[in-house]
Amino acid sequence: MKSSLEDTLLAAIRTIPDYPRPGILFRDITTLLGDARAFRRAIDELVHPYAGLKIDKIAGIEARGFILGGAVAHQLSAGFVPIRKKGKLPYETVRVAYSLEYGLDEMEMHKDGVSPGEKVILVDDLIATGGTAEAAVKLLRQIGADIVAACFVIDLPDLGGRQKLEALGVPVRTLIGFE
Numbered sequence: 323m324k325s326s327l328e329d330t331l332l333a334a335i336r337t338i339p340d341y342p343r344p345g346i347l348f349r350d351i352t353t354l355l356g357d358a359r360a361f362r363r364a365i366d367e368l369v370h371p372y373a374g375l376k377i378d379k380i381a382g383i384e385a386r387g388f389i390l391g392g393a394v395a396h397q398l399s400a401g402f403v404p405i406r407k408k409g410k411l412p413y414e415t416v417r418v419a420y421s422l423e424y425g426l427d428e429m430e431m432h433k434d435g436v437s438p439g440e441k442v443i444l445v446d447d448l449i450a451t452g453g454t455a456e457a458a459v460k461l462l463r464q465i466g467a468d469i470v471a472a473c474f475v476i477d478l479p480d481l482g483g484r485q486k487l488e489a490l491g492v493p494v495r496t497l498i499g500f501e
């Protein structure tokens with residue numbers, strides 16, 4: 323019998339206590355990526371609401387959002403645009419500061435990564451406080467993207483990220499939550 327999506331993802335995601343800081347339960351998707359069936363299932367679930375919507379670009383957030391976002395872009399026949407930690411992109415960028423569950427950082431994207439009015443889906447592995455995704459939304463909107471949705475494999479609902487994005491008018495899709 324086919325296991326439920328939730329069972330498949332729960333079995334494939336590894337939890338590491340106290341990484342990268344004491345008190346953090348790190349949800350490690352490398353085990354999911356290494357499991358061909360779980361990886362395919364996660365990608366299929368992420369993309370299916372967007373098939374046929376003529377999505378122009380997938381914006382993937384460094385680093386784990388690159389892996390998932392690349393697969394989602396391929397499946398939707400969309401382009402891929404990287405949103406990166408500062409200082410990694412070679413051309414002119416737009417930049418924004420943000421905070422996350424365990425620190426502060428800045429991220430940027432190429433200013434021509436998306437053309438005004440293009441339909442974009444934001445992809446990352448996990449939403450926690452939503453600070454990272456909120457920063458990505460600000461960057462994308464600065465250059466005129468039409469953000470259709472943001473999707474994540476994992477939600478940490480206690481940290482309120484979904485509400486933060488929805489307050490910005492971005493529909494959020496997640497596959498599994500960890501309290």
Ligand code: PRP
Nearest residue numbers: 384385386422423449450451452453454
């Ligand atoms: C993780 C995760 C998300 C972000 C979520 O990335 O992949 O991008 O944190 O946290 P937030 O919702 O509280 O902002 P991280 O910053 O650890 O970077 P990495 O993928 O490069 O390891």
Ligand code: ADE
Nearest residue numbers: 347348349350423448450
């Ligand atoms: N990013 C922010 N919080 C995280 C967590 N608990 N596990 C994995 N990535 C994260």
